[in-house]
Amino acid sequence: MSPRQKALFLPKKQGNFEIGFRSIPSPGVGQLLVKIQSAALNPTDYKSKDTGMFVTHYPAVLGRDIAGIVEEVGEGVDNFRKGDRVLAHGKFTNDFTAFQQYALTVASFTAKIPSSESFDSAATVPLGLDTALVGLYGNEFGAGITPPWTKSAGGHESKKPIVILGGSSSVGSYAIQLARLSGFYPIITTASPSNEDLVRDYGASHFFDRNLSGKQLQAAINKIADSPIRIVYDAISLPETQSVGWGLLANNGTLVLTLPASVKEDEGKERRVVQTFGNPHIPQNEKLCCSAWAVVERWLSEGTIQPNKYEVLPNGLEGIIGGLERMRLGQVSGTKLVAHPQETQ
Numbered sequence: 053m054s055p056r057q058k059a060l061f062l063p064k065k066q067g068n069f070e071i072g073f074r075s076i077p078s079p080g081v082g083q084l085l086v087k088i089q090s091a092a093l094n095p096t097d098y099k100s101k102d103t104g105m106f107v108t109h110y111p112a113v114l115g116r117d118i119a120g121i122v123e124e125v126g127e128g129v130d131n132f133r134k135g136d137r138v139l140a141h142g143k144f145t146n147d148f149t150a151f152q153q154y155a156l157t158v159a160s161f162t163a164k165i166p167s168s169e170s171f172d173s174a175a176t177v178p179l180g181l182d183t184a185l186v187g188l189y190g191n192e193f194g195a196g197i198t199p200p201w202t203k204s205a206g207g208h209e210s211k212k213p214i215v216i217l218g219g220s221s222s223v224g225s226y227a228i229q230l231a232r233l234s235g236f237y238p239i240i241t242t243a244s245p246s247n248e249d250l251v252r253d254y255g256a257s258h259f260f261d262r263n264l265s266g267k268q269l270q271a272a273i274n275k276i277a278d279s280p281i282r283i284v285y286d287a288i289s290l291p292e293t294q295s296v297g298w299g300l301l302a303n304n305g306t307l308v309l310t311l312p313a314s315v316k317e318d319e320g321k322e323r324r325v326v327q328t329f330g331n332p333h334i335p336q337n338e339k340l341c342c343s344a345w346a347v348v349e350r351w352l353s354e355g356t357i358q359p360n361k362y363e364v365l366p367n368g369l370e371g372i373i374g375g376l377e378r379m380r381l382g383q384v385s386g387t388k389l390v391a392h393p394q395e396t397q
C-alpha cells in the first residue's frame with residue numbers, strides 16, 4: 053500500500069481548503085485503519101472552518117462521519133477483520149477524521165455495515181445518531197432517560213409526548229427514530245412541508261410546518277399533546293426554535309439543544325436546558341455510546357434506524373468544499389451530503 057494518501061487540508065484558521073498529501077497512519081491498540089469510501093458532511097465542519105471550533109492544530113483535516121473498508125486491525129481488536137465494511141464516528145484529531153482517504157477509527161465506535169446498506173447511507177449515521185442519543189439518554193449532556201436497548205428499560209416513555217423541532221435535519225431524524233424506539237407517543241415534529249412524508253417515515257406521528265409563527269406552533273402542538281410535554285429536543289436550536297421549545301415544556305421537563313442556550317432556566321419551575329454534545333470519545337458519553345454502537349449493525353439491518361437520504365458530491369474530496377458552502381447557505385434540506393475520497397483527482 054502507498055504510504056501516502058490524499059486529504060482535504062484546512063491550512064490555517066479561516067483559511068481555504070486545499071488537497072494535499074499526508075501519511076497513512078497505523079492503528080494502535082483498540083483501533084482500525086479504514087480505507088474511506090464515503091465521508092458525510094456536517095454543519096460542524098463548516099463551522100470549524102469558519103471559527104476554528106474544535107480545531108487544535110493546523111493544518112487540520114476535518115470530517116466526522118466515516119464509512120469504508122477495514123485495511124488493518126490494531127492490537128486487542130477481535131470483532132473486526134481486514135475487508136469488513138464499516139461505519140465509524142471520527143474524532144477531532146487528523147489521523148481520525150473523515151476528509152481523507154484513510155483514517156484510524158476507534159473499534160468501540162465502529163460497526164459493521166449490513167449488506168442492506170451502502171457506504172453512502174452508512175456514512176450518514178455516526179454524528180447524527182450519537183448526537184440524538186446523547187441528547188435523549190445522556191446524563192450529563194442529555195435528558196437522562198433510560199436507553200431502550202438496555203435490559204433495565206421497559207417501556208418507560210410509553211405514551212408520553214415528545215416534541216422534536218427540526219425533524220428533517222440529520223440529528224432530528226435520528227431523535228425521531230430513537231423516540232419511537234423509546235415508546236414516546238405522540239412524536240411531534242416540525243420541518244418544511246416538502247419533508248412531511250420524510251419525517252413521518254422516520255416515525256413522527258404529527259407534523260407541523262416550521263414556517264408557522266412561534267405562537268401558532270405552540271398552540272397547534274399543545275392541542276395534540278394530552279399530557280405534559282417533558283422532553284423537547286430542539287435539533288435546530290436557533291433562538292426562535294428554542295423559545296418555541298421552552299414555551300411548550302412542562303414543569304420538570306428538559307429542553308435538549310444542539311447549540312448554546314438562548315433561553316434561561318427558571319429554577320422555580322425546575323425546567324432544565326441542556327446543550328448536548330454528540331462526541332462519543334469523551335468520558336461522559338463513552339459508556340452510553342459504546343452500548344449503542346454495539347447494536348448499530350443490528351439497528352441498521354432490522355431497519356430500527358434508517359439512515360438519512362443522501363446526495364453524492366462529485367470530484368472526491370474536492371467536492372466537499374462546495375458541499376459545505378451549500379450547507380452554510382441553508383440550501384440542503386432533508387438530505388446528507390456525502391463525498392467519495394477515493395475519487396479525488
Ligand SMILES: NC(=O)c1ccc[n+]([C@@H]2O[C@H](COP(=O)([O-])OP(=O)(O)OC[C@H]3O[C@@H](n4cnc5c(N)ncnc54)[C@H](OP(=O)(O)O)[C@@H]3O)[C@@H](O)[C@H]2O)c1
Pocket residue numbers: 094095096099179180183217218219220221222223224242243244245247262287288290293309310311327328329330331379384385386387
Ligand atoms: N452539539 C452537538 O454535539 C452537535 C452535533 C451535531 C450537530 N449539531 C448542530 O445541530 C444542528 C443540526 O445539525 P444537523 O446535522 O442535523 O443539520 P442538517 O441536517 O444540516 O439540517 C438541515 C435541516 O435543518 C432544517 N431546519 C432549518 N431551520 C429549521 C427550523 N427553523 N425549524 C425546523 N427545521 C429547520 C431544515 O429543514 P427543512 O428543509 O425541512 O426546512 C433542513 O432539513 C446544527 O446547528 C449543528 O451544528 C450539534
